[in-house]
Amino acid sequence: MSRATERFFPxxxxxxxxxxxxxxxxxxxxxxxRLEYKTQVFLNHEGDYFRTRLTHxxxxxxxxRTLSRMLGLNETLSETIALSHDLGHTPFGHVGGDALDTLLRVDGRGNGFEHNFQSFRVLTTLEKRYKDFDGLNLTFATLEGVLKHSYPYDKPFLPDWVRERFELEKHPSLEAMVVDHADEIAYTSHDIDDGIKYGLIGFDDLMEEPxxxxxxxxxxxxGVMRGEELYRHRFVAALIKILVEDFIAHSQVRVAPYAREEPLCATLPASEPLPVGFGPEVGSELKRLKKRLFRRLYRHQRIVSKMYAGKECVRSLYRAFSEEEGxxxxxxxxxxxxxxxxxxxADYIASMTDRYAMKTYHEIYGISIR
Structure with missing residues (x-):
């Protein structure tokens, strides 16, 4: 058995x-x-069209899977890391996690809340499917990919057993790096799709970007022109195509020296540059586009208003449970x-879907989150 396929338990x-x-x-x-009813960017109850953590x-x-197949990597490992990478997210997206992080630190739990490590904890501790142990007993490669994403992940709050086992000063497998970039491609393209559909951003806003x-x-x-109903769908598909093709073109040669049958886990030190990634031109253009989305979409008043309500829901639930354990x-x-x-x-609140968190808030306080 290789290191990549080792498990904690027989x-x-x-x-x-x-x-x-x-x-x-x-x-x-x-x-x-539960990811089906957890927010990606737009609150789940806003409409059936928008992405959730599950569709994301x-x-x-x-x-x-596409990127790994084209680079000769383990497609199934990449698929598994991708399906697992957001399991630790709270209701209401990142703001829910930010709220729990602040609350835990104020309460003296100095390690706070961090969604990468929470996803790891879901897989190793919080899910209960076996009599003799907690967690799902997954392979080293899957757990390492969820914990680290692309980079060394040496956080002060990590317990000793994680430090000893996962060599935090080293990069994870190439498959984990691929998932990290696939995540970037997916959320950039589908946030544009949802933002346009929701009327929060227009194509004119985007056309200032190369x-x-x-x-x-x-x-x-x-033959599809701006203003046509089909244009939005073709725009998103073309964006994904450009990013995927550029990623493959600029990663194939660099990945080749590391090609082997088993995934490489905890092998590349932090000083080593990532063997996978976009070319300099597309990489720079993507960063510019993401900055524009942050300013025009993610900080839009309607998004901020909904996210503030979600953050207040998380704070209120934490306060209520702290004051009355019953x-x-x-x-x-x-x-x-x-x-x-x-x-x-924190674990209980983090596990909630948006709708269950809002339902519980209403039952406790008699007020609905809108």
Whole structure:
């Protein structure tokens, strides 16, 4: 058995390869199903069209599989990391995690809340599917990819057993690096799609960016003009195509020296540049486009207003559970003997979907989140 396929606990082999088994365990766990009702950018109850954490994870997985296949990497490992990478996200997107982080630090839990590590904890601790141990007993390569994304991940709050096992000063596998970039491709393209659909940003806003102009030229070559209903769909597809093709073209030669049958885990030191990535021109243009989206879309008043309401929901739930433990389900209260009570509260809130968090808030305070 290679290091990549090592697990914490003994298991029985079956007809699946190790990473297929990991993927299946992730897909069938409760945390994965709850992603369907967790915010990506737009609150889930705003409409049925918009992306959620689940649809985002599926889009990342699809792109990661394509990139890995073209680079000769392990496609199933990339798929599994992609499907797992957002399991630790709270309701209401990043603002929910930010709220929990602040609350835990103020409460004396200095390690706070960080969604990468929370995804890792979901896979190793919080999911319960086996009698003899917590977690899903996934392979080293999957867990390392979820923990690190692309880069060394040496955080002061990490427990000693994580430090000892995962060599935090080193990069993860190439498959994990691919997922990190697939994530960037997916959220940039689908946030534009949702933002245009929702009327928060227009194509005129985007056309000041070189990458958007490049995409526009490709769409017009197809005979689809701006203003046509089909244009938005063709724009998003062309953006993904440009980014994927550039990534493959600039990664193939650099990946070749590392090609081998088993994924390379905890091998490349921090001083080594990433063997995968975009070319300098497209990489620079993508950064510019993302900065524009941050200013014009993610900081739009309607988005900020909804996210503030979500953040206040998380704060209020944490306060209520802290003041009255009887509001918690029995299963959560029983965990107080095994984990710090404030961490139990944070884990419980983080596991909630948007709609369940809003429902619980309404039951406690008699006020609806709008």
């Amino acid at each position: 298991f029985e082999e079956d007809f699946r390869d190790p990473f297929s088994r990991d993927r299946d365990r992730v897909i069938h766990c409760g945390s994965f199903r 994870s599926l889009e990342v997985s699809q792109i990661a 990458l958007a102009l490049r995409v526009d030229a490709m769409v017009r070559e197809e 509001l918690l389900p029995r299963a959560q209260r029983e965990l107080f003997t095994r984990r710090h009570p404030r961490r139990v509260l």
